[in-house]
Amino acid sequence: MTVKTAAVLDGGAPSAATSDTSRAVRSIPEATVARLATYLRVLAVLPADAVVSSAELAESAGVKPAGLRKDLSFLDSQGTRGVGYSVRALTDSIRRAIGAGRSHRVALAGLGNLGQALAGYAGFAARGLVIAALFDADPAKIGRRIGDLPIHDIADAPAVCRAEGVTIGIIATPEECAQQVADTLVRGGVRSVLDFAPGPLRVPPGVELRRVDLAVELQILAFHETRRASPVPAP
Amino acid sequence: MTVKTAAVLDGGAPSAATSDTSRAVRSIPEATVARLATYLRVLAVLPADAVVSSAELAESAGVKPAGLRKDLSFLDSQGTRGVGYSVRALTDSIRRAIGAGRSHRVALAGLGNLGQALAGYAGFAARGLVIAALFDADPAKIGRRIGDLPIHDIADAPAVCRAEGVTIGIIATPEECAQQVADTLVRGGVRSVLDFAPGPLRVPPGVELRRVDLAVELQILAFHETRRASPVPAP
DNA sequence: CTATGTGAACTCGTTCACAGCT
């Protein structure tokens, strides 16, 4: 088998790159952050007072022991040599490093099937993510409620986001409105955006952008399928 | 701003790694494949008889010209020096390389909100992906139809998948059943799996696995938010 | 003697600069 670290795609600005509000904090590699989140989930199902070895954790998380230790070396981790890691201590440590400590307020724009799936997604709260506002542009949806949150008109996003202290935005709208929605959210003070809409999206410097493109994911699988069909071009 | 190539997460087997049905085909880097898919989308909105420069395409796709050309260098691409790329020729070339040529049949397991969102997702057909079978374990859902496809009992997956010639499977079930569903699909001949369920998933060697973990994506944004809060530890 | 922590080699991917067509 071949486990690949999922995908991606950048869709944002040309290069500008590293700029950011805070200066280049010499810190945890993004790839490591992703894995730390996974370790956190694995740790969650273990008794708080217990000790695990890197081998055990790695096994559960699907990575290699050495890699796991490398990841943990980025935090002020405190494993005990010859023994292992205290589940409680390690959990706290990762939480602190990753920001699962403080809670972040997120806005969700676009309440089609995908948006509703996201709205209903558990595991948000567990990770310190609080969905604080819902937006859509469809008059038929505006005003209705999902759970105990009302769906606001996307046009009101700037005001609502500020009022709710939202810093993270999720875009689950059709491709056409994605850019406009992003602009609106950013105007509301959103500094990190997770975009599910296909197509390029541009955000101002200082705003963090991540994309998940379903079509691209599938396309990559298709690629591997195709490759299977033609073992080797011609040696 | 900081555009990051999206995420990920492995969750699969420990290492086994590179093994695969076909021998290591010296071929296109995965990162490049992801971008090629994007270029394809950009190209789709251009007149077939037209010529674009790497600069123009790169601008639209959100990458740098040099990088784009590097990507294109992996295929038998034929740009004309001093001029640019023929939209038609380039499109065909990418299609062929990526496998958007032949059509792949995919099975979708789990028809909750996310599953339905996926089932309704356009852009599949456009990319040569055909949803050929739907599965769920909920008796209330089995037998109903979405579009013109009936929802089958996941237990029938092996038979149905083989009958339908399915090679790609999408798992949109709750975490608890993910592993079992994966096993079932694989038994039905599925060779590539896209997993949306959190938690680790193990597939046999030779089966390609990709994961999209919403919680992890969000967690990464939260991380950047947190980092923003503390500019620099203490110089 | 066990399991952690990490420097150093290595692999993969990105960036750049420029040579080569047209």
Add this chain to the structure above:
DNA sequence: AGCTGTGAACGAGTTCACATAG
């Protein structure tokens, strides 16, 4: 002159081996 194609430098991330602490 203009834009493609790519070798070579660079950087990020992964793997490994081993020194180190309990």
